[in-house]
Amino acid sequence: MAEQAQIEIRHVSKVFKGSGQDVVALKDIDFNISEGQFVCLLGPSGCGKSTLLNAIAGFSLPSEGSVVVGGHEVVEPGPDRGMVFQEYALFPWMTVEENITFGLKIKKAEPHKIEEKLQQLLKTLKLTDFRRRFPKDLSGGMRQRVAIARVLALDPPIMLMDEPFGALDALTRRSLQDELLKIWSDLKKTVVFVTHSIEEAIYLADRIVVMSYRPGTVKKDVHVEIPRPRNPADPDFNNLKRELSQMVMAEQNRFEQATLGSTGD
Amino acid sequence: MAVRKSLLSQLKGVWVPAIVIIVWEAVVRAGWVNPQVLPAPSAVLIKWYQYLMPLEAYDPTQGSRLAWYFSGELVRDLWESFYRVLLGFVIGAGLALPLGLLMGASKHIYDYMNPLIQVLRPIPPIAYIPLAILWFGLGNPPAVFLIALGAFFPVLMNTIVGVRAVDSIYIRAGKNLGAGSFLMFRKIIVPASMPYILSGVRIGIGTGFICMIVAEMIAVNNGLGYRILEAREYFWSDKIIAGMFSIGLLGLAIDTVVSRLNNYLLRWHRGLE
Numbered sequence: 001m002a003e004q005a006q007i008e009i010r011h012v013s014k015v016f017k018g019s020g021q022d023v024v025a026l027k028d029i030d031f032n033i034s035e036g037q038f039v040c041l042l043g044p045s046g047c048g049k050s051t052l053l054n055a056i057a058g059f060s061l062p063s064e065g066s067v068v069v070g071g072h073e074v075v076e077p078g079p080d081r082g083m084v085f086q087e088y089a090l091f092p093w094m095t096v097e098e099n100i101t102f103g104l105k106i107k108k109a110e111p112h113k114i115e116e117k118l119q120q121l122l123k124t125l126k127l128t129d130f131r132r133r134f135p136k137d138l139s140g141g142m143r144q145r146v147a148i149a150r151v152l153a154l155d156p157p158i159m160l161m162d163e164p165f166g167a168l169d170a171l172t173r174r175s176l177q178d179e180l181l182k183i184w185s186d187l188k189k190t191v192v193f194v195t196h197s198i199e200e201a202i203y204l205a206d207r208i209v210v211m212s213y214r215p216g217t218v219k220k221d222v223h224v225e226i227p228r229p230r231n232p233a234d235p236d237f238n239n240l241k242r243e244l245s246q247m248v249m250a251e252q253n254r255f256e257q258a259t260l261g262s263t264g265d
Numbered sequence: 266m267a268v269r270k271s272l273l274s275q276l277k278g279v280w281v282p283a284i285v286i287i288v289w290e291a292v293v294r295a296g297w298v299n300p301q302v303l304p305a306p307s308a309v310l311i312k313w314y315q316y317l318m319p320l321e322a323y324d325p326t327q328g329s330r331l332a333w334y335f336s337g338e339l340v341r342d343l344w345e346s347f348y349r350v351l352l353g354f355v356i357g358a359g360l361a362l363p364l365g366l367l368m369g370a371s372k373h374i375y376d377y378m379n380p381l382i383q384v385l386r387p388i389p390p391i392a393y394i395p396l397a398i399l400w401f402g403l404g405n406p407p408a409v410f411l412i413a414l415g416a417f418f419p420v421l422m423n424t425i426v427g428v429r430a431v432d433s434i435y436i437r438a439g440k441n442l443g444a445g446s447f448l449m450f451r452k453i454i455v456p457a458s459m460p461y462i463l464s465g466v467r468i469g470i471g472t473g474f475i476c477m478i479v480a481e482m483i484a485v486n487n488g489l490g491y492r493i494l495e496a497r498e499y500f501w502s503d504k505i506i507a508g509m510f511s512i513g514l515l516g517l518a519i520d521t522v523v524s525r526l527n528n529y530l531l532r533w534h535r536g537l538e
Contacts, residue, residue: 057441059437059440059441076440077437077440077441078441078443079441079442079443081441082441082442083437083438083441085434085437085438087434089434089435089437089438090438091435091438091452091453091456091457092533092534092535093456093457093459093533093534094456094533102442102444102452103442103443106442106443106444106445106448107443134532134533135533136533136534136535150442151441151442154442154443
């Protein structure tokens with residue numbers, strides 16, 4: 001089972017039709033993600049990594065090719081692929097408790113099961129004292145914990161994360177990364193995690209898919225063999241970081257030249 | 266310390282009205298103005314008390330003392346006006362809310378309805394008075410119609426804008442958690458647009474209140490608006506002013522309740538910290 005492809009990305013292309021020329025966001029992306037893998041999609045902004053994540057989530061379907069999850073083609077969003085957004089996307093009119101149990105209530109789970117799950121998640125994510133607070137009263141890190149709990153409540157086999165820790169300060173970020181790794185290894189989830197931080201990708205991932213800028217293609221597929229817990233001061237960590245930095249910087253330069261070039265005409 | 270400070274700042278608000286009243290009283294007593302044109306505040310207060318209290322003495326055979334207290338003209342007028350504005354508002358907002366939600370959520374319905382709405386919206390509700398009387402005669406029906414009309418458009422327009430302004434990330438999050446269209450509407454779109462809807466409600470009830478006073482001056486023979494027009498017939502300027510202050514206090518009371526409700530319903534909202 002471990003080597004079974006859980007997410008198959010089959011020759012996916014995505015073209016955004018603009019008012020001027022069409023933008024090819026993704027071009028012929030083709031790879032598989034196996035069950036339980038922690039995959040980071042890494043690349044400069046605009047490289048289409050979020051577009052690919054949205055295609056897996058079912059928010060925006062590919063122009064060509066298909067995404068197959070668990071043997072079924074993705075045609076719409078679903079609770080089997082829980083999404084954690086960069087902007088938290090908590091419902092501000094609901095308390096922490098209501099946000100977390102929202103999906104379970106939709107599924108019409110039994111009240112005692114909901115309460116049980118809620119207690120467990122509040123404990124795991126250290127939110128017990130905050131269950132009746134509204135999101136506005138929470139810090140960014142707390143909000144993202146609630147967003148993770150909300151997704152975990154439905155026990156999805158796959159978690160999709162779109163730069164979830166991008167807006168957090170370094171310390172909060174590290175502690176949430178550690179908690180995510182713990183959740184991932186305890187609950188055996190498949191995680192697809194979008195980031196533009198090289199260090200974050202190396203710290204977290206089993207596998208880093210480096211994407212190129214327009215058209216978005218897979219530039220390199222790296223398996224990270226460094227044992228966990230990983231130390232950013234470790235020489236292996238730094239060697240990989242240097243290697244990936246060069247790759248990402250090259251793409252970043254291409255991106256800058258492309259945007260500067262396009263202002264000329 | 267904090268208590269003393271807030272008491273002091275509240276006292277600040279007392280000075281200006283106190284001075285206005287003293288000057289006003291002095292001007293009238295000095296005979297500088299005709300009391301028929303501008304009665305002294307003391308005269309207004311006396312009239313206000315008479316307007317409040319029942320005309321007949323308390324008679325135990327006629328019912329309880331409480332019922333007697335509430336049988337005065339002012340209390341009945343207040344109740345009539347309040348009931349009217351509430352009924353009109355509930356009808357107007359009750360029609361505007363579902364229509365606004367539909368128009369905000371569906372481009373189709375919006376395209377069908379919008380031209381008609383845009384043509385009708387700039388017509389002040391007051392301009393419907395002749396038609397209202399023609400259609401509904403005199404009494405409560407035309408008044409309630411005008412109030413409902415006054416409340417309808419603000420609630421409608423704000424609801425449309427509110428629904429359209431719902432951040433698409435909430436819709437995506439809802440879909441991702443498995444919400445179907447009905448739940449999406451009830452649990453996400455309606456609460457997310459609540460800040461807009463409630464500001465429409467506040468404007469709507471204000472417009473309805475104005476319509477209520479106008480309607481009572483024209484189509485009804487009770488209520489606060491009718492009473493101050495009636496007082497004019499008898500040159501009771503003290504009663505006119507007492508009536509005006511009563512209208513103001515009713516308006517203030519309604520606005521306070523709406524504002525409290527607003528704060529409660531939007532207790533999750535960032536703007537209200």
